Amino acid sequence: MSRLVSEEVSKNAFGKVTGKMSKAFVIATFSLIAIILLLVFGFYFFKQYMIKTKLADFSFPPVAVTSVSTHKEDWLEEIKAVGHVTANQEVNITPQLSGQIKRIAFSSGEYVEKGQLIVQLDTSLLKANLKTSLANLMLAELEYQRQLKLLKTHSTSQDAVDSSFAKLSTSQADVEYIQTQMDFMAIKAPFSGRLGIRNVNLGDYVQPGTSIVELQNQDNQFIDFSIPEAYLSKVALKQQVHFSTDTYPDEDFIASITAIDPMVDSVSHNLDIRAQVLDSRVPLISGMYVEANIQSNHMAHVIPLPSIAVTYSLYGDAVYVLKPETKFASKEHEGMFEYQVERRAVQVGRKRGGNLGILKGLKVGEQVVTSNQQQLKPGSKVLLNNSKAFAVAANSDKTSVGQAQFSPKRVSSNSAEVNHSQGE
Missing domain, CATH: 2.40.420.20 (conserved putative lor/sdh protein from methanococcus maripaludis s2 fold)
Known part of the structure; x- marks a missing residue:
């Protein structure tokens, strides 16, 4: 009996000791964790503080x-503009009627005179029609003369005479129409100039609008360019224009303003100007790019x-x-x-x-x-x-040239400025 009481007392005492030890362990554990967290956060904030301090004192080198x-x-004051060379006269030669090419009377790049034959189209059908029309004309002429004789003897009426005269006039018009068509089949140069590259071959069937060859008269050449409308008051007729081309970079060409467009473009607000080339020591070609320079009296x-x-x-x-x-x-x-x-x-x-x-x-x-x-x-x-x-x-x-590239030579504060400087 006493043994049982003793064991019970021992168990109670051991439970109290164990409980006290568990509480102390928990407290110690949480304290250690708190200390570790405090050290970690302290180190982090200290690190951020040091970074901010360093950055505050840091500056990039100049x-x-x-x-x-x-x-x-x-x-x-100068007005600069870009433009192009324009020929005195230039045309794209095209036929007025359809037909087959029977003869080509020119070579590419050839110089031709005004009225010289360029291309001859087939006129066989027109010639046949012309014979028919001439026969009708002859018959109409005979009928008209017969009616006039009959009118003198009052053997016919005035209406019959008028009718025969109308037929005669119609026949004459038919002949003239066919002759005009035959003239159109002979395509000729409208003015003297130099031809370009031939675009057709013998036997081709061409229609109105078909390009045969370009023709240009380069005796008097012009340059066309545009300037902003703000410069209108600074240009005038006969004013000189200096211009240059990429083809002849060392040549200084001179032109004189001959025309100023009376209308300003409503979209670009530019004004078109034409100037005649005065002195051309080298050949200029139509369409050639130019840089124009107009000098005014304004400073x-x-x-x-x-x-x-x-x-x-x-x-x-x-x-x-x-x-x-x-x-x-x-x-x-x-x-x-x-x-x-x-x-x-x-x-x-x-x-x-x-x-x-x-x-x-x-x-x-x-x-x-x-x-x-x-x-x-x-x-x-x-x-x-x-x-x-x-x-x-x-x-x-x-x-x-970067930040670290400096001249080792000592430079005074009063040294001269780079090439373009005039000094302080």
Whole structure:
């Protein structure tokens, strides 16, 4: 009995000890997990804090660029246009009647005189019809004369005489009609000129509108071109036009304006102009592409810039300008200065040589970036490097000049600008 009581007491004591140990284990386990999570999250947030701190202190190295100082120039205003050479007279020779070609009386490229035979069509059927018409005409003439004699003796009426005269007139018209058709079968040159390439062969059956050959009179040639309607007040009759062609790039041709279209195209708002070629030392061919240049007496005030300084996009033309208030001496490159840039929209005028005339958007004395614009955006930092060696490299291959390419030669802050600059 005492043994049973003792065992029961031992079991109760062991259960109490086991319960206390389980609670302590759970508490220890959760505490360890909490400490681990605290360390993990602490490390993560510390890492993010350090990254943000590093990024806040980080800045991209400045982009090495060249620049040009802006200045004003007075350019004699020019109007440039593209056009083509036009012959004095040109025609596509075609038949007026259908027929088979019996004779070709020319060679391709041959010079022909006005009225010279080009092509003869078959007239066999017309000749047969002409004989019939001539016989009818002869009969009508005899009948008319007989009626006149009868009228004098009052043996016929005036109506019979009139009827016979009408038949005579009809017969005469039939003969003239057939003779005209026969004339049309002989296709002749309408004016003197040079023929083109033959488009038909002997025996071909041609119809009205079939192209036989081109004929051009190139004694007096013209150039036709169009200009925007805004320039109407700057052109006049007899005004000289200089033009050039890709065929003769070293030749400067001169023409004089002979006609200005009185109507402006409602779609393109362009005005057609024709000018007669005055001095042609080399042969020009009709249809040849030309670049016309009209000089006026108006002077345009422009800011010339190298064409490479202007960037083009769907949003318009723009340049990058150095902001003078952001200028400071470079710590890594002695004697050079760093800037921030701004993107400036500009209105571009005409081109002269390698320069573009800027009409609006810039002021005199500003510094405009002329290289590495593809690496820039508004607010970018740049290192101005106008040394001759770097300028040559930047302008010869803009894409190969990166941020790390600097001239080792020391450059003073007062060094001259790249080729196009006139100085500050």
